[in-house]
Amino acid sequence: DAKTTQPTSMDCAEGRAANLPCNHSTISGNEYVYWYRQIHSQGPQYIIHGLKNNETNEMASLIITEDRKSSTLILPHATLRDTAVYYCIVRSHPSGYSTLTFGKGTMLLVSP
């Protein structure tokens, strides 16, 4: 699976949009972009995933550039409970299973 690069940490004011970037310049055509987050000492939580189109769900929006070499996760109105480590992961989907490899992620701190 392709490697991803994320900033180590970011800050966001409560109520503002949090935009978390991710670079995946070596992504191949059949690889999806996944986002997870991990609140302190809990299990990671799935947020969203996409292949090439922008995606939106009740938690966030995912914007993937046209060349698919980078993406941005958007939390439209960040709350204190969104403080967590956010992981961007690129993963293929062969007919069998494929594993999820976590990097260091981005520590997002939402402040009052």
Add this chain to the structure above:
Amino acid sequence: ETGVTQTPRHLVMGMTNKKSLKCEQHLGHNAMYWYKQSAKKPLELMFVYNFKEQTENNSVPSRFSPECPNSSHLFLHLHTLQPEDSALYLCASSQVGGRPTGYTFGSGTRLTVV
């Protein structure tokens, strides 16, 4: 509650003890995973079970022994652990085949080896 339940939530054990971690998923998934997360380190994949068969063992020491009796249950048997094995142990499940979906993780077992 995510649909993946891990017990116990916390465990303290001596280096000569034998204990087991349990994971149960209620999602109808066909693959289950054990991950380890040590302090200030990324999650590390330990074992993968796909349709109850172990398909991956990432050079995990033999003092960790997984068991998958059916597609809903996964165990991690622990014996003669070392203090450096203290970590958060996470179980996850996923559906292999069909539309791409994410993993669902449990809340983890916080293990302390004394």
